[in-house]
Amino acid sequence: MSQQLELLTENPAQWSTILYVTPEILKKEIKPFVVLALKELEGNPDSRTSSLMNADKFSAVRSVVRHVTRSRSATKEAWSQEDIKTFLEGLRFSPDCVAELTSLLCLEKMYENIPKHLRTKPGLVNLQWRIDLSLSQSNIASENADPERSKEIMRRDTHVILMLTLTNGQTNTYRLSISKFHELRYTIASALKNMIVLEKRSCMRKE
Incomplete structure (x- = not known):
């Protein structure tokens, strides 16, 4: 297991509740959910978040984005697509969602505006x-x-x-x-x- 994958999967118990939701998430929902989750992390929450019909699905994606974003600051290297893919497959996302979410989470510009207080120290x-x-x-x-x-x-x-x-x-x-x-x-x-x-x-x- 690579250091990156070990960092991503170090606390499997935290995902127990979202494992029931992730298989139901659709590929078309991934990108909008990621955008909303990033806005929250950056301190600019979107008003649409409070009125989402699929709150459970968004909460699951938000948890993943928050975890991956915070963990990103604990490593010098960009995320390995293979490690992110393995991590997401372990969370029971569909293959289409794994591909979509992997491509988004591996974009370095995604982490540029994350406040310092949300960044984790190296383990x-x-x-x-x-x-x-x-x-x-x-x-x-x-x-x-x-x-x-x-x-x-x-x-x-x-x-x-x-x-x-x-x-x-x-x-x-x-x-x-x-x-x-x-x-x-x-x-x-x-x-x-x-x-x-x-x-x-x-x-x-x-x-």
């Missing part, structure tokens, strides 16, 4: 880490430190190197002291715990 693809002892070993040698002093230097000057690969292809490297590394671990663990608590609250559940 994490891979994380690697290693222990860097070079500074501590150098300082121990230069001081000709005894065993007790060597332990102090090791605690102070040993670093953890984190290498993060993002969905946009960028690689970031961070150099952390042992204490800062443990602080990062604690912060992440606390954030995950809070997310689990929030997810269990009834107000956060989709109906």
Whole structure:
């Protein structure tokens, strides 16, 4: 699976409700729905949106456009038509609708006027880490430190190197002291715990 397709399909549960609607959408409805959805995203909603006869169909297409548009900012490359097609087929759009929607979603000019607050940050693809002892070993040698002093230097000057690969292809490297590394671990663990608590609250559940 490509990184783009992984980004598009990372949360399949969010599509459970629209899977009952997408097979009924007609090809001729795709383009008008996409235009209306884009106007909403750009902050210029069309008055026709509130009086649509096929509100459920529009809502389904709008969800797809919003998701693809937001995800677009997390990757440097233009969407692969094959990945978009695979994504849409998984949502049970008809072959005609898949072809029409794919051609529209792969147009780069479609994303030019999307406000920055709707753009997603790149996701994490891979994380690697290693222990860097070079500074501590150098300082121990230069001081000709005894065993007790060597332990102090090791605690102070040993670093953890984190290498993060993002969905946009960028690689970031961070150099952390042992204490800062443990602080990062604690912060992440606390954030995950809070997310689990929030997810269990009834107000956060989709109906």
